[in-house]
Amino acid sequence: MPSLTILPHPELCPEGAKIADAPQGVSICRVLLDNHIEIEHACELSCACTTCHVIVRQGYGSLDEATDSEEDMLDKAWGLSPISRLSCQARIGSQDLTIEIPKYTINHAKEDH
Template sequence: MPQIIVLPHPELCPEGAVIDDVQPGESICQALLDHDIEIEHACEMSCACTTCHVIVREGLESLNEADELEEDMLDKAWGLEPNSRLSCQAIVAAEDLVVELPRYTINLARENH
């Protein structure tokens, strides 16, 4: 089974984490949520926002390709990088991943806008 290494994030995962029991075919977002890493997912994982944006530091090539809708949504993400994905759309395959959670998201509801 592949593992996801989550780099430390000051609020969501201060110590970082290693998730050893990720099922291939599962989204990164669901794997994080299943292991009590409360990544934002304001649209309930329907690819309609960017709050679950992650940066895949290792293993990006093993994920499914981003479709046009995801690419369009990513253009709106804070801190976009070439290896950014929406974690709700990034499906784990057989390789290990190293994932960074951006410090900020664009979540107007959470930020009282």
């Protein structure tokens, strides 16, 4: 199984983290949540917001292409880059991944999930 490395984030993962056995075919967001990294996901993983936006620093090419719906939503994300994805839509492939969770989202109110 590929690994998922999370770069340090001041609130969600201050020291960074590494998930050694990230299951293929599962969304990055689900893997983060299952491993107690509480990334925002205001739309409950339905590709209707950008709160789970991540920047894929390594392994971007191993992910399936983003759908038109995901691309449309990503246009609204804070800190968008050419290697951005919505973690609820990007499914882990066969290669190791390194991701960065942006410091901000466009979410004005955060609920506990």
